[in-house]
Amino acid sequence: MPKSPLSLGLLISALAVPSLGFSGNEAAVMHGFTASHAVTQSELEARFDANLNANDLRGWLQQMSSAPNQIGSPHDKANAEFMLSQFKAWGWDASIETFYVLYPTPKRQMLELQGPKPYRASLSEPTVAADRTSANRKDVLPPYNVYGADGDVTAPIVYANYGMPDDYKDLARRGISVKGRIVLTRYGGGWRGLKPKLAYEHGAIGCLIYSDPRDDGYGAADSYPQGPGRPAQGLQRGSVADMPIYSGDPLTPNVGATKDAPRLSIAEAKSILKIPVMPISYQDARPFLESLGGPVAPSRWRGGLAMTYHVGPSTAKAHLVIQSEWSQKPIYDVIAKMKGSELPDEWVIRGNHHDGWVYGAEDPLSGNVAMMSEMKALGALAAQGWKPKRTLIYASWDGEEAGLLGSTEWVETHAQELAQHAVAYVNSDGNSHGFFGAGGSPSLQRLVDEVAAGVKDPISHTSVLSRARAHTIVTGVGEGRNDEHAREARDLLNGGELALEPLGSGSDFTPFLQHAGIASLNLGFGNSDPSGVYHSIYDSFDHYVKFNDPTFGYGVALAEVAGHIMMRLADADLLPLRMAPVASNISHYAEEVESLTERLRAQTLEMNRVIDDKAFELGADSADPVGAPPREAPVPHLNFAPLKNSAAALSAAAAAFDEAYAAAINHSNKLDLTTRKAIDDDLRRAEQSFLSSTGLPGRGWYRHMIVAPGLYTGYGAKTIPGVREAIEERHWADTTDTIASTSAAIESYKAVVEAATAKLKAL
């Protein structure tokens, strides 16, 4: 599902230790391992690497992407069964876990423009000769946005750019309402599900989402099949469930969608949208855009079509019909386990989804086949006598595209066991050539960096860490830049570690991290190519081997990185967590929300002066009048002391822990199994201590107080979201509570860290 989240800037960090940051050749320090175990582990990893085979990935990818594999398709089930048989053959204790989810599929769809220049939208993606599977139409569904409403609506159109909150402010300042109209938006700028949601909240009765050529078509790259840009009739399917409220089956929030689970009615399900919504190509969008009158669109609204973009409304009406078949359908999670030899009750979990929107070669199968190669290689090691010390669980999820269904239902079903046993969750999704990127829990940052320092980039043959570090620097440092990217780049140049990117949403880590409080990672390789075949029929094997990863070298590199992380999590003497990055991130977030408040205060004061000055009225261009924004109440002074006190306390606790941890590893003779188990247990529970039982305001399913998908960004992460979003939304009254609950979560994390430190010091 992720729209190349890993290609957007660089997500991972170089190490403070230069020998790790810049070379994979030197003897590695290995976090969590005694010196002698580190040597054994390195040898094991070399054997693991030798078991990886690019041709395996190529074969599996071609087979699994040979037919449509969305929920309910025959090939979706066939892929699950194929994996099951493979996993068993490789020695894993594997089974398919089936859930039953609401999954509407299109029965009738129609979109036309009425008026003097009538047009009937094609709503289809033509066959491209160089792309073999595009000729195969068996089991291909018409393009749709799942979890939009059914409807038959006819109304004038208004263009609303990306359909994000700021765009509605721009419309309001031009006196244009979407009430009773159909909103035409373009992909980009934020999570697609927000577009129809915000359109509905502003009174619209329907929503169209098209892919503008400037964003991922010829304006970004040559069009497929010449290049990776989206072709004229290419379009982006996708879920529009209100995932920032909860992920998973819309009818079973908080519980697993087992056969006999209690279910909401469709009307009760908050994550299902209220208006019909349809994804279209720019070829289909053009007549609708051309029908628009009203002012010329603001410059940041203009796309790449050879025309002048207007805001609307149109005098001609659009007619949109969507009827779906709203039945329950089965989804197939393939779960494989390898029991731990020493600490079998500690579970290290790995996942990637296997369902795609059509053929799904890049998204998700490229990541899935990398994960399969890890499983085959681990199976081979096991056959040679190796056993993981902790239990490994590998999962290939179904139904991710519709809203993280397979992972969410599994997490909700096994919530109690996971709270008792889960150590960490390692996710991947689509993968491509480019730079290593990683996001996740900062306690795992050192582990990720050490592993990445030891994996070679298939093109440059330097470590994937050093390439990622270099890319972060060159894309972040620039003349006069002073943003978050520049800060990261400068930190790296100064020898600093770079934080793992905070995780928003868009893939299966969400239920693990943000609902269940399990330390999580999201890994992959990516680049700045436009994702022009994303969620289209052209995300195919032919496309993948032409533009994504012709040699599967990056698939193997992903298997190495994820595999080494899994093996170190499984075999470490103590769970390889480090607390300093957790504390420094939280301190940084606390500074950010405070300075955000100061900035908002100054901006509000200044903007109110401009409004009171009547400068917007006098200063408006008569040919394109833009009114004043609404006057905002002054920003109050907030009490950030609880947040800063808890952050400071955590910093001290983290430093003490890291010191005690290093000392303990150096005196490994004292680390007997009971001690290790007790310390691991603290470390395992640490991330859970960030959970709040009541969750975030208005969306209690999201319980992690440090990171969540943004309510108005969707994929994009918000850190200390309760506090940050209350400030951004100017809900000043809420900030007292959210500062208190966030501070309490930080205190609670600190207490767990201190408990672990005490045990380490007692050795």
Add this chain to the structure above:
Amino acid sequence: MPKSPLSLGLLISALAVPSLGFSGNEAAVMHGFTASHAVTQSELEARFDANLNANDLRGWLQQMSSAPNQIGSPHDKANAEFMLSQFKAWGWDASIETFYVLYPTPKRQMLELQGPKPYRASLSEPTVAADRTSANRKDVLPPYNVYGADGDVTAPIVYANYGMPDDYKDLARRGISVKGRIVLTRYGGGWRGLKPKLAYEHGAIGCLIYSDPRDDGYGAADSYPQGPGRPAQGLQRGSVADMPIYSGDPLTPNVGATKDAPRLSIAEAKSILKIPVMPISYQDARPFLESLGGPVAPSRWRGGLAMTYHVGPSTAKAHLVIQSEWSQKPIYDVIAKMKGSELPDEWVIRGNHHDGWVYGAEDPLSGNVAMMSEMKALGALAAQGWKPKRTLIYASWDGEEAGLLGSTEWVETHAQELAQHAVAYVNSDGNSHGFFGAGGSPSLQRLVDEVAAGVKDPISHTSVLSRARAHTIVTGVGEGRNDEHAREARDLLNGGELALEPLGSGSDFTPFLQHAGIASLNLGFGNSDPSGVYHSIYDSFDHYVKFNDPTFGYGVALAEVAGHIMMRLADADLLPLRMAPVASNISHYAEEVESLTERLRAQTLEMNRVIDDKAFELGADSADPVGAPPREAPVPHLNFAPLKNSAAALSAAAAAFDEAYAAAINHSNKLDLTTRKAIDDDLRRAEQSFLSSTGLPGRGWYRHMIVAPGLYTGYGAKTIPGVREAIEERHWADTTDTIASTSAAIESYKAVVEAATAKLKAL
């Protein structure tokens, strides 16, 4: 000639005195006038205003734009003769002053693409039915860039974006050379003449300049005739003389191009380019752009055509032929004088050019007819018995489009008289509906603001000053903005005056201000519409009355502002100059160049660390590799003390002057004619004291040490250019000399101000 310089942000300031800043109704303080004379002057201005008539402007515009009026055309001469007869009829002492300039016109032009998809460029602008003169082809020349070289070249093409210095850096980092190739650039980003100049300096043998639809076509507005955007076959003619070196006839730098003036050979003329260059439309450009291979263009290089922009080179070759007729042609400046009654040896000069590229309705005739209406109204006042106290000189220049020929040759011819007599020069050029904008010598800032506070905007009926102020505020203040626009906006919000914009080039003020050291202004109304007919056959009467100023209300407003300024300059008891803005601007420029140096130092240090780190090599995207920029030498610490000391001394001198001036006006009984003459003489000479006899490094024609067109921006102004450009170009060794010469100019200005202060205090 100006490409809407007045529409780019707002150029003028509100007053510190609220009664002036926000209303034109209250009794005005009138700088330079005693209280009783201010009353008389206000009455006179009201009578002047009553003599202005929008229908006059409309009639003159239609007549003067009815046929092509470029240099050498019959209608160019006819317009001059028409004005001469009018000026005489209105009571002015008028004559035509003829100069003889080198002016090549096209004899043969051809542009074709060879290779598998051959294309012959149309090089013509089709008739548009709604635009009547576009059907008239008599005396219309083929589109051309005057002062490019003749040539017949055949070579592959490279796309170089705007063809500015940074673009060549981008090419170099991609390993792409333009040597021996033809460079395809687009209009925008800097003065057009820099494009072929830089292409030549990088080894190219030809240059094409096209108008991209994103910049001034359908990407900015509906295409003409539906809107003001440039149509598919519209193109921009224009001079490519190397004007940042000197303006005027290329063969007669520093001397007037009279019949028998000494002349350089064409080969000796530094302002004539060395390679052929051709302006084309985007319709003609498209096949050439489509022929390009190589990497996809960087995102900031991409335009609005529905295609993927590549950098090149092409395998197919372009074939460009230009042959011109390189003869001398006459240009006709129409000069009209009205002798001063009290101080006839003090000349107040006003100008606007009358030559256009084709019909030239907006550029320049809209400004020229406003100036004509001033002359008619002043003539009527004179017929009723009024006489200006100082001498008025009005000039309608010819040959501005080719390179400020008429104004430059006149200034060079009359240099000695001007040094003795000129008080100020007030320029205008094309005019349109929108916001009042003004640039010029800060000593005139108070005068301009006071006048603008008393002229009503034809749409809002508030003063043109209050609209300009409001527009500056709303376009400058924004979330988190912290640039020069924001600084100006905040200054206004806090009740401050806003500086007149510094003048670069692009219209006839250049020889007066930057060569002769005469305090100058450039005035006009403008807006943010794209200048889509700029220098095309469609800059017509029909276009003007549809999109620019249908009622000629803004033409009349320009006549009011410029007329009042001229009358106050003519009639003031003491020349209405104020020195505080001069001093505060210079202090600000000194701070800017110092902080620019600090920023450059930090950036250089940081970039060199990134280069040494090999981050560019490791961090490059394999699909689109971009190499490291060249390593720069560290930025030395410079001695800015002389600059800061002279700026501080000027600040003190300016404050003393302004105080003494105000006191003197209040004791007007002591202001006899001899005293006034003596003080005026100091004030008149003040701007000349900014001149250096050797001029700016490498371009001695430009003698003003405080402001010049940028050597690498062309239209854009550079303040304290000797210092600033040496820093920007990293010519560290030059900075000692330029800091010294700039400081000396400031000291010299200070001395003149002090001399005037002494005379005022002696009263």
